[in-house]
Amino acid sequence: MSLHVDLEHQRHILIVRLKGELDHHTADSVRIRIEEAILRGGSTDVILSLKELAFMDSSGLGVILGRYKLLKSRGGRMVVCDASPGVYRLFELSGLFKIMPIHDTESDALSSLEVAL
Amino acid sequence: MSERQPAAANTMKLSFSARSENEAFARVSVAAFISQLDPTMEELNDLKTVISEAVTNSIIHGYDSDETQLVSIEATISGDSVTIVISDDGGGIEDLELARQPLYTSKPELERSGMGFTIMENFMDSFEVASEPGRGTRIAMTKRIESKKALYN
Numbered sequence: 001m002s003l004h005v006d007l008e009h010q011r012h013i014l015i016v017r018l019k020g021e022l023d024h025h026t027a028d029s030v031r032i033r034i035e036e037a038i039l040r041g042g043s044t045d046v047i048l049s050l051k052e053l054a055f056m057d058s059s060g061l062g063v064i065l066g067r068y069k070l071l072k073s074r075g076g077r078m079v080v081c082d083a084s085p086g087v088y089r090l091f092e093l094s095g096l097f098k099i100m101p102i103h104d105t106e107s108d109a110l111s112s113l114e115v116a117l
Numbered sequence: 118m119s120e121r122q123p124a125a126a127n128t129m130k131l132s133f134s135a136r137s138e139n140e141a142f143a144r145v146s147v148a149a150f151i152s153q154l155d156p157t158m159e160e161l162n163d164l165k166t167v168i169s170e171a172v173t174n175s176i177i178h179g180y181d182s183d184e185t186q187l188v189s190i191e192a193t194i195s196g197d198s199v200t201i202v203i204s205d206d207g208g209g210i211e212d213l214e215l216a217r218q219p220l221y222t223s224k225p226e227l228e229r230s231g232m233g234f235t236i237m238e239n240f241m242d243s244f245e246v247a248s249e250p251g252r253g254t255r256i257a258m259t260k261r262i263e264s265k266k267a268l269y270n
Contacts, residue, residue, distance in 0.1 A: 024173040025137035031228070055144075055162070057169040061230035086162040093239055094220075094232050 002026065005033045013113055014043035015106065019052040022060035031063050035070075044076040047109045051082035060087075061094050068100060081109040127194040135176045135186040135205070144168040147192050151199050154262040163240040164199070164260065170233040171203040171256045178223065179207025179254055197262050198242075204255040210248040217246075 003026035006017035014037050022030060037043065048064065050056075068078045081103040083091065091097050103109040129150050133139045144165040151164055172188055180186040191202040210216045216223070217238075222231035238244045241258040248254040 021141060023137075023140050023169055024177065025140050027228070055165060055169075057166050057173065058230045058232040058236055059169075059173060061232055062228040065230055066228040085159065086166070090166075090232075090236070093236065094230060 003030065005030055007033065007037045009037070009041040009043065010110065012042070012044045013047060013110065014038055014041055014045070015047045015049055015110075017049040017052065019054075021055040022053060022063070023055070023057050024059035027059045027063040030060075031066065034067055038071075044071075044074070045113050046071060046076070046078045047106065047113070048078065048080045049082055049106050049109070050080065050084065050087055051106075053084065053087055056087050056090060058090070058094075061090060061096065065094075065096065077113065079103060079109045079112060081106050129192050131190045132187050134184055135180045135182070135188050136184045137173075137176060137182075139188075140169055140172050140176070143172045143188070143190060147190060147201065150192055151194070151262070154194060154197065154199065156262045160260070160262055164201070167237045167240050167258060168201065168203065170236050171201075171258075174233055174256075175203065175205035175207060175254065177227070177229070178210070179205040181208065198259055199262060200257065200259045202255065202257045204253060206253040209250040209252055209254055210246075211250055213246060213248060 003018065003020040003022055006019065008015040016034055018030065038046070046067065071078050079101045080091070082105060083102060091102070101112065103112060131143065131146060133142065147168050148161055148165050175188045176182060186205070186207065189204050193200045215221055217234045219235040220231040222229040237258060241260045243259045245257045246254065
């Protein structure tokens with residue numbers, strides 16, 4: 001079981017594609033990879049693309065919430081797209097959807113961030 | 118006089134080092150055992166999630182990430198229900214009432230979401246936690262697997 005983080009920069013937006021299983025064991029590497037990419041690319045906004053995220057637990061919620069708070073404190077935004085039913089349920093249960101928007105696809109997420117600028 | 122023998126329980130036990138890489142091992146192993154009940158993808162995902170929550174709690178909170186310690190899991194299939202017991206001999210929980218509050222975490226510096234107990238309570242049909250400071254924590258959860266029944270109807 002492992003987690004792969006795929007990163008893509010599109011101007012001010014960082015797209016983070018998570019593949020595999022996000023738990024306590026893999027949460028640290030996700031946090032470090034995202035932080036590094038934000039600094040390197042000067043990204044203000046982040047899209048979390050979760051199409052290939054097969055499993056996530058509350059450790060995943062913790063790392064996502066942590067990135068959200070940091071981005072927000074710098075005036076940035078975080079949106080989520082392509083969440084599986086299992087991941088969706090965790091977001092719902094924790095109230096994360098009250099603070100970050102969710103979109104069906106990556107392109108919807110991208111246009112939501114571009115239009116709002 | 119013939120006495121009816123109770124059906125022998127179908128059970129498994131697992132004990133493993135309190136290392137984070139074993140969280141995936143634990144949830145996948147128990148999921149494989151439970152798959153004989155023919156659960157739906159959603160049920161299986163629920164069970165994997167609660168196992169991950171409880172094992173992670175034992176490692177981070179019970180043992181303070183001391184990898185020399187052991188976490189135990191026992192799963193029992195009885196009819197169409199599965200009972201999962203996850204236990205450690207760690208530090209225990211001082212205030213259970215507080216620990217069960219959604220979003221409460223005793224370790225905010227580790228970016229914990231504080232949702233572990235809430236998830237376990239929501240994803241399972243029954244949930245019990247017993248803890249003694251300095252002695253350890255034991256979590257017992259039961260879930261009825263619906264899929265097979267639906268198949269026969």
